[in-house]
Amino acid sequence: MADSLPGTLGPLLRAARDRLAAAGMADPALDARLIVEHFSGTTRTQAIAESQLVVEANTMAAIDTALNRRAAGEPVHRILGYREFYGLRFELSPDTLEPRPDTETLVEAVLPFVRATVVRQGECRILDLGTGTGAIALALLSAVPGAVATGVDLSEEALATARRNAQKLGFAGRFETLQSDWFAKVSGRYHVIAANPPYIPSQDIGNLQDEVRDFDPHLALDGGADGLGPYRIIAAEAARFLEVQGRVAVEIGHTQRNAVTAMFATAGYSLAGAFRDLGGNDRVLVFERTKP
Numbered sequence: 001m002a003d004s005l006p007g008t009l010g011p012l013l014r015a016a017r018d019r020l021a022a023a024g025m026a027d028p029a030l031d032a033r034l035i036v037e038h039f040s041g042t043t044r045t046q047a048i049a050e051s052q053l054v055v056e057a058n059t060m061a062a063i064d065t066a067l068n069r070r071a072a073g074e075p076v077h078r079i080l081g082y083r084e085f086y087g088l089r090f091e092l093s094p095d096t097l098e099p100r101p102d103t104e105t106l107v108e109a110v111l112p113f114v115r116a117t118v119v120r121q122g123e124c125r126i127l128d129l130g131t132g133t134g135a136i137a138l139a140l141l142s143a144v145p146g147a148v149a150t151g152v153d154l155s156e157e158a159l160a161t162a163r164r165n166a167q168k169l170g171f172a173g174r175f176e177t178l179q180s181d182w183f184a185k186v187s188g189r190y191h192v193i194a195a196n197p198p199y200i201p202s203q204d205i206g207n208l209q210d211e212v213r214d215f216d217p218h219l220a221l222d223g224g225a226d227g228l229g230p231y232r233i234i235a236a237e238a239a240r241f242l243e244v245q246g247r248v249a250v251e252i253g254h255t256q257r258n259a260v261t262a263m264f265a266t267a268g269y270s271l272a273g274a275f276r277d278l279g280g281n282d283r284v285l286v287f288e289r290t291k292p
C-alpha cells in the first residue's frame with residue numbers, strides 16, 4: 001500500500017517524486033512533475049510560488065492512481081494520454097506509437113525541401129507512410145503553411161487518432177488519412193514520401209525495454225525477420241508515387257544505413273542526405289531518383 005499523499009502542491013510533488021524514486025523509476029522528478037501538473041492543472045511556476053496551494057481530494061485520487069500506474073512500469077506519456085513532438089501535443093491511443101524525439105530528425109531533414117517545393121511550385125504534397133499519431137506529417141504542416149499531407153496507416157484506430165490530432169492542432173483542412181497496407185491503396189504523386197516504418201527484427205522485440213515492448217503497439221515495431229521488410233516495399237514501390245525530383249525520407253535503426261541505402265540504390269535512387277539523431281546515431285536517410 002503506497003503512503004498517502006500530502007494535500008498541498010509543494011509537499012505533494014516531493015512525495016510523488018519520492019514514491020517513484022522508491023519504485024526505481026529512472027527520472028522520478030520529471031515523471032512526478034508531469035503527473036502532478038497534468039492532473040492538478042497547475043504549472044511549474046505555481047509549484048514554486050504557491051507551494052501551499054490545496055489540491056482537491058478527487059485530484060489527489062487521480063494523482064495517486066497515476067503514480068501507482070507509473071510505479072508499475074507504465075510509460076508516463078501513456079498515463080497522461082499525450083506526448084509532445086516538435087513542440088506540438090499529440091494525443092496517444094493504444095494503437096499509436098509514442099512519437100520519439102529522434103523522429104524530429106526526419107522532420108528537420110526534409111523541411112528545407114518541403115519549404116523550397118512550396119516556394120517553387122506553390123504547394124508540397126507529402127505522403128506519410130505509417131503515420132501513427134500523424135506526428136511527422138502534422139509537424140511538417142505546422143512548419144510549412146503551403147504543404148498538404150496524406151497519412152497512411154494499416155491501423156484504422158491509429159488513423160482515427162491522427163485525425164483527432166489534426167483537428168485539435170488546426171490542420172484538418174490540409175491533412176487526410178488513408179487506410180492502406182503501405183502503397184496498396186495510394187494514388188497520385190507526392191513531392192515527399194516520408195516514413196518511420198517498423199524496423200525492429202521480429203526476434204528482437206522480446207529484448208526491447210519493458211516500456212516499449214509492453215506499451216507500444218507491435219504493429220509499429222515489428223519490421224519482420226531482419227527488420228528491413230517495410231524498406232524493401234517502400235524502395236521497390238515509391239517511384240510510382242513520387243513526383244519528378246521528389247524525395248523519399250526514411251527513419252532507420254542505427255545499424256541499418258548500409259542495408260537501406262543499398263536497397264534504394266538497387267531501386268534507382270541515390271542518397272541525397274544522411275542525418276544523425278541527438279545521440280549521434282544514424283537515424284534518417286533521404287533519397288532522390290537517379291533514373292527517371
Ligand SMILES: C[S@@+](CC[C@H](N)C(=O)[O-])C[C@H]1O[C@@H](n2cnc3c(N)ncnc32)[C@H](O)[C@@H]1O
Binds near residue numbers: 130131153182
Ligand atoms: C514506427 S511507427 C511510426 C509512427 C509515426 N509515424 C511516428 O513516427 O511516431 C510505424 C507505423 O507504421 C504502421 N504500419 C505498420 N505496418 C504497416 C503497413 N503494412 N502499412 C501501413 N502502415 C503500417 C504502424 O501502425 C505504425 O503506426
